Amino acid sequence: MPFLALRHPVCVVVGVMVMMRGVRYNHERLHVGGAFMQHAQRTRSEDQGHQGKASKQRLHNRNVGRASTAGKRNVRTRERSRLARMRRPPLKVFPSTLWEYPSQHYDMKDADGFTVTVQGDKDYVGATPSWVIWQLLQRYTREGDVVLDPMCGSGTTIDVCTHLKRQAVGFDLSPTRDEIQQADARALPQPDASVDFAFVDPPYSTHVNYSSDPRCIGKLDASGDDGGEAYYQAMERVLHEMHRTLKNRRYAAVYVSDSWRKRKGEKGGGGGVFMPIGFELFARMRELFTMIDVVCVVRHNAKLERGDFARAALEGNFFMRGFNYLMIGKKVDDDRR
Numbered sequence: 001m002p003f004l005a006l007r008h009p010v011c012v013v014v015g016v017m018v019m020m021r022g023v024r025y026n027h028e029r030l031h032v033g034g035a036f037m038q039h040a041q042r043t044r045s046e047d048q049g050h051q052g053k054a055s056k057q058r059l060h061n062r063n064v065g066r067a068s069t070a071g072k073r074n075v076r077t078r079e080r081s082r083l084a085r086m087r088r089p090p091l092k093v094f095p096s097t098l099w100e101y102p103s104q105h106y107d108m109k110d111a112d113g114f115t116v117t118v119q120g121d122k123d124y125v126g127a128t129p130s131w132v133i134w135q136l137l138q139r140y141t142r143e144g145d146v147v148l149d150p151m152c153g154s155g156t157t158i159d160v161c162t163h164l165k166r167q168a169v170g171f172d173l174s175p176t177r178d179e180i181q182q183a184d185a186r187a188l189p190q191p192d193a194s195v196d197f198a199f200v201d202p203p204y205s206t207h208v209n210y211s212s213d214p215r216c217i218g219k220l221d222a223s224g225d226d227g228g229e230a231y232y233q234a235m236e237r238v239l240h241e242m243h244r245t246l247k248n249r250r251y252a253a254v255y256v257s258d259s260w261r262k263r264k265g266e267k268g269g270g271g272g273v274f275m276p277i278g279f280e281l282f283a284r285m286r287e288l289f290t291m292i293d294v295v296c297v298v299r300h301n302a303k304l305e306r307g308d309f310a311r312a313a314l315e316g317n318f319f320m321r322g323f324n325y326l327m328i329g330k331k332v333d334d335d336r337r
């Protein structure tokens with residue numbers, strides 16, 4: 001019977017598609033080694049866990065002789081979301097100033113042909129979406145170029161550079177891995193005019209506790225009693241370092257979000273303070289660089305998708321952050337602006 005069915009042309013096409021999908025997922029190999037190993041192992045064991053549970057469920061249903069509809073639905077839902085996770089669209093260079101991608105990370109092949117599904121650390125709070133850095137490197141760098149990240153965090157920039165064959169130079173006050181050198185981004189141990197591209201994703205005021213280091217810029221309140229002056233002055237010094245270390249006629253990008261915080265003791269009615277960090281940093285960046293453009297990057301994070309946060313925003317009449325600014329400038333140290 002299956003043979004007869006496959007003689008029908010439509011069945012042949014469907015059969016080949018099913019086989020190809022099987023081949024694709026069977027050949028999906030996960031990277032072993034380096035920073036990605038833990039995630040790869042986790043992904044694999046989660047998958048095995050799901051498969052294990054799914055087959056146990058099927059066995060149970062067969063044994064009791066009555067399939068549990070709810071059980072089947074759960075298995076199907078889990079399987080669908082697992083496949084959806086695996087089917088991230090391939091990255092293409094975006095043509096407009098509105099950027100959106102359905103995942104924090106992208107799938108890439110490493111030098112040995114293994115599929116790597118994470119850049120940086122997916123559990124690092126405040127990590128940059130790796131595809132944003134991918135977009136920038138595609139547009140503003142070439143193979144072999146030196147790329148600076150003075151606030152490297154979990155090392156997302158380093159991993160994207162490795163993938164695209166750029167040389168990363170990463171600093172952070174609180175290094176998370178060996179390739180990151182410890183330094184204050186306001187005084188980098190990096191020679192003048194030595195990098196081809198500079199990228200930074202700084203703290204946006206005090207919303208994440210990155211480390212206990214008192215020099216952490218994430219301890220400076222952009223809505224403090226000083227009107228945020230300490231925060232903006234610190235960021236100005238970081239921008240100066242990016243400019244100093246950048247070669248002439250090369251590009252720098254700053255990825256940042258505005259911030260909003262409820263005033264202590266106030267409930268509802270918009271009783272909060274808005275920190276226009278994007279506009280403030282743009283103004284400071286313009287003092288140093290020739291500004292090229294501003295991109296709006298749509299934020300996808302778990303917080304935004306949680307109903308209780310959305311409800312609080314509506315009840316309190318404030319907005320959740322829906323986008324980040326990506327501000328791109330060029331160092332032009334000659335008369336040709």
Ligand SMILES: C[S@@+](CC[C@H](N)C(=O)[O-])C[C@H]1O[C@@H](n2cnc3c(N)ncnc32)[C@H](O)[C@@H]1O
Nearest residue numbers: 127128151152153154156173184185210216217
């Ligand atoms: C938003 S996170 C960077 C995320 C990173 N791009 C990633 O994908 O993981 C900001 C980083 O700035 C670092 N930082 C804060 N103040 C700093 C300073 N003065 N010098 C260097 N790094 C600093 C923090 O330790 C934190 O890792």
